[in-house]
Amino acid sequence: MNQILTEISTQVHIQTPKTICILGGGFGGLYTALRLSQLDWGNTEKPEIVLIDQGDRFIFSPLLYELLTNELQTWEIAPSYQEILENTGVHFHQAKVSEVDTDNQQVKLCDGKTLQYDRLVLALGSETNLDLVPGVVSYAYPFRTLADVHRLEERLRVLTATDPEKIRVAIVGAGYSGVELACKLADRLGEKGRLRLIETGDQILRTSSEFNRQQAKKALEQKSVFIDLETKVVSIGENTISLEYKNQIDEIPVDLVIWTVGTRISSLVQNLPLAHNQRGQITCTPTLQVIEHPEIFALGDLADCKDIEEQQLPGTAQVAFQQADYAAWNIWASLTDRPLLPFRYQALGEVMALGVDNATLTALGITLDGYLGYLVRRLVYLYRLPTLEHQLKVGFSWLLTPIIKTLSQGSRE
Ligand SMILES: Cc1cc2nc3c(=O)[nH]c(=O)nc-3n(C[C@H](O)[C@H](O)[C@H](O)COP(=O)(O)OP(=O)(O)OC[C@H]3O[C@@H](n4cnc5c(N)ncnc54)[C@H](O)[C@@H]3O)c2cc1C
């Protein structure tokens, strides 16, 4: 009898489901999880998909500025993972990742839990570099997370409540975030605002399209935002900022400093026992597999990845968004004995908000600005939101909000 049972068990492959562990629920990780949940696993037992993030919600960062001008609400641009992952079969676990043991294929979390994985996705993104200048950690405001928005909102509330003649704001870094923030805050503060944009380089938006740069310059000028080019921040005090320009240092009074000088890779990622480039990004193949670890996939800001055309890829949501499809497909292919696909990036263009009801877009040879640019930007981002259900909820909200506002104004008159 035992011999028969042994023969049956060897003939009937008893499969234990594989585990796909995804670290980071941003544009790379969340969209990989969503795509994996939609793939057809055929005769292969569907793996367990686990998404880990330190936060409880996805942040659609391109629309983060709209929270400061009350154009949008938090639920629209930062839906909870619970809502987004409902009925997808993806398991979400809120925790901070503390360690990855690549030898034993384990992920260790700050809450003490350890997860075993068969496939691992590294999508932990990047962080704002706060260590460049003295005083940044204590006095400056980064702009990346919901906590950053809430902290900035509270500071603006306090400054406005004292009803000063002017609210003096210095935004450090005239890249995309700095310029978009300057325009939004200028519209929010109006006559009370006195904004300056500080940039080490000799021009704003160094990597942007010429059309978008010119539109941004026009908008900043119309909003009376002062631009300090070739200017270095020496230090930041409680209500001062020291600037160096042409070897002269001036300390100027300021009420608020916002820090948007670009990103760095976290120490957690930099210390992983994997191949890295000089910036600390994880080196991966065009199939998004980590060098010497084909069971680990890396995408988004933390990945040093060249696509099939050998294009070096920028750290943007657009790249992570496109990589997610390939990461999901290649994980599925590696578990169902199919060939993997090398990532092919399609640079569709770039969109920037330039205040309330104003945006600029350069896409596929088309350029738009003003209110039309604003509308198309909203439509593009609506289409990029995660899940059809959330897109419909937000779309109806965007359609109904102006109608409700008009009706409520009418009822007050
Ligand atoms: C204000 C702002 C506006 C932007 N606008 C645009 C835009 O218009 N277009 C564009 O292309 N790009 C834009 N970007 C850049 C874009 O947000 C990033 O390039 C993109 O988010 C990178 O995707 P990712 O998945 O690599 O990382 P992220 O989307 O940042 O996701 C990483 C996730 O990992 C989590 N995480 C990090 N460390 C840990 C840990 N130790 N444990 C657990 N979880 C962790 C984080 O909470 C986060 O949810 C913008 C960025 C900012 C800050």
Ligand SMILES: NC(=O)c1ccc[n+]([C@@H]2O[C@H](COP(=O)([O-])OP(=O)(O)OC[C@H]3O[C@@H](n4cnc5c(N)ncnc54)[C@H](OP(=O)(O)O)[C@@H]3O)[C@@H](O)[C@H]2O)c1
């Ligand atoms: N609309 C969009 O498409 C959009 C919006 C936001 C963010 N993003 C993407 O998200 C990423 C981060 O964007 P970001 O705007 O935070 O960073 P960013 O695009 O890298 O811009 C940072 C800017 O700050 C300057 N800078 C660096 N150190 C400085 C210092 N100490 N003092 C003053 N200026 C300093 C940089 O100059 P140097 O370049 O000379 O270092 C750069 O111009 C980028 O990849 C960007 O493409 C895209």
Ligand SMILES: C/C(=C\Cc1cc(O)c2ccccc2c1O)CCC[C@H](C)CCC[C@H](C)CCCC(C)C
């Ligand atoms: C630039 C576009 C997409 C790239 C892109 C940019 C981002 O910031 C992202 C952020 C997060 C996720 C993804 C992305 C991202 O993919 C826009 C592409 C535009 C479309 C290809 C078509 C544009 C429509 C034309 C301008 C025509 C408009 C007609 C008008 C109504 C007259």
